[in-house]
Amino acid sequence: MKFRLAATALAVATLSAVSFAQQNMRISISVAQNSHQGVAIDTFAKEVEARTKGRIKVQPFYSGSLGGERESIEAVQLGTQELTFTSTGPVPNFVPEARILDVPFLFRDKAHARMTLDGAIGQEMLAKFEAKGFKALAWGENGIRHMTNSKRAVNAPEDLKGLKMRTMENPVHIAAYKGFGIVTTPMAFPEVFTALQQGTVDGQENPLSVIMAAKFEQVQKHLSLTGHVYSPAIFLMNKAAFDKLSAEDKGHFLEAAKVAVRANRARVDEDDAKGVTELRAKGMQVIEVDKSKFVSALGPVNAEFEKQFGKANLDRIRAVK
Secondary structure, three states: OHHHHHHHHHHHHHHHHHHHHOEEEEEEOOOOOOOHHHHHHHHHHHHHHHHOOOOEEEEEEOOOOOOOHHHHHHHHHHOOOOEEEEEOOOHHHOOHHHHHHHOOOOOOOHHHHHHHHHOHHHHHHHHOOHHHOEEEEEEEEEEEEEEEEOOOOOOOHHHHOOOEEEEOOOHHHHHHHHHOOOEEEEOOHHHHHHHHHHOOOOEEEEEHHHHHHOOHHHOOOEEEEEEEEEEEEEEEEEHHHHHHOOHHHHHHHHHHHHHHHHHHHHHHHHHHHHHHHHHHHOOOEEEEOOHHHHHHHOHHHHHHHHHHHOHHHHHHHHOOO
């Protein structure tokens, strides 16, 4: 009997030690699980669990269930949430240096953007997050942004004048869109579908991946392939939580983020390849635009951006090959 009690006590103690050793963390996105961002955080969670042999579990949350992007970044900064994967929309409110990445028509295409973010410029930028309470694990991708609206076909920049468009809470985007004559309405992503449905705003702008995942074709008729901004995304972790990890586990988190980014970018490529056909089939009017006209329309705004960010800094990004 004594032996049995001792064995039971030992088993309980062992189980307690195992459960105590297991760490649970949360990661969130503001869009649906079946999306390029869902792929990113699901892959990350699986990789962390596999690499730490189940000692650390990351639980994904989708569709803004823990709040919009700005709220999730604030929560990670405060340490009330360990991780988030977010577009860079609200990031400049926390790390102002990141604003430069949101300048319209800065990147030639996705390949140029990926090369920049994976290279010296992107790595230098990741390091700037540490002073603000974050460990930036890796750059991911939201995609190349296009414009949709329910009012009229947008073939040229002048067609944008007076349209009330939801924008991200991002000062660079807002300045650029005002340059087009858009009435800008900054709004957290979880509110956007309802705002479009109710006519609070006429339109919005997002990559094809987001337009599809959010089912915006249900509330938007016109899609103009403006490709006006490349939208990065980023894995952010609370710095104190990262610093508490062992050196080995830090490596696991960084490697997990790299694998997740590959999956995330592959899904963006897949969505871009099929997006136009799929959205047309669902009733959207898709318009190919002359992008050079949109670039020209932003001449005065770009002159301001050159003063703000420094022409040399913008040229350094443009020169990446």
